[in-house]
Amino acid sequence: MVEVDRQRFRSLRPGRRRRRKHNFRVSGIYDLPFKADGLLGQVVGGWQFTGVYTYLSGSPFTVGTIANRVHNSLGANAARPDAVAGCDLYKGYQQLHGIWFNPTCFTPAPFGTYGNAGRDTIIGPNLWNMDSSLSKEWKVTKINEQFRLQFRAEAFNVLNHPSFQNPSGTVFNANLATANPAIPSSGVSPDGSVGRITATNSQPRQIQLALKILF
Numbered sequence: 001m002v003e004v005d006r007q008r009f010r011s012l013r014p015g016r017r018r019r020r021k022h023n024f025r026v027s028g029i030y031d032l033p034f035k036a037d038g039l040l041g042q043v044v045g046g047w048q049f050t051g052v053y054t055y056l057s058g059s060p061f062t063v064g065t066i067a068n069r070v071h072n073s074l075g076a077n078a079a080r081p082d083a084v085a086g087c088d089l090y091k092g093y094q095q096l097h098g099i100w101f102n103p104t105c106f107t108p109a110p111f112g113t114y115g116n117a118g119r120d121t122i123i124g125p126n127l128w129n130m131d132s133s134l135s136k137e138w139k140v141t142k143i144n145e146q147f148r149l150q151f152r153a154e155a156f157n158v159l160n161h162p163s164f165q166n167p168s169g170t171v172f173n174a175n176l177a178t179a180n181p182a183i184p185s186s187g188v189s190p191d192g193s194v195g196r197i198t199a200t201n202s203q204p205r206q207i208q209l210a211l212k213i214l215f
Helices: 006-010 038-044 093-097
Strands: 023-031 048-056 127-139 148-156 170-174 188-190 206-214
Touching: none
Parallel strands: none
Antiparallel strands: 023 048, 048 127, 127 148, 148 206, 170 188
């Protein structure tokens, strides 16, 4: 029989932080102030620079455990661990241990219970990116008054800055051979990948050149 606890069920509700807290984008266009006469003016004048900067604060995610203590058949990570009261999830842990959050802030839930660790309690890495382009148009009036030639050089993630995906949130793996209902901490083993970031959320710098005919 599964123990039902209102406090534990309240932890299943998503927190207010389930979405990114900040979503900031800014863009601009700047006409480069290079001018000259004659052929030189055709080369150095009329260039336009554009840039787009994006900043997103971290996306929240939920910690879980493959060791399902309530056997509700909802699949891996359906169960949650218990949260350790007063434990600081972040302070000093990234610098000292190279992982995103402190996994010792969670313990296995007692057998037959739902863990009380809330949903969306961990905030992942933020993301920022800058794209830019440089362009120029030439009028070719000998062909047509509306005929123009446009050159564009575009750079995506121009600073080649990496942005990272959320780390693994699996705190415990199942170890059924050691399970003993009389020992709350039995039946699980720590997951070696917990809190570790293994993938990026961005592409390396990409540069493309384009030549367009407009008429």
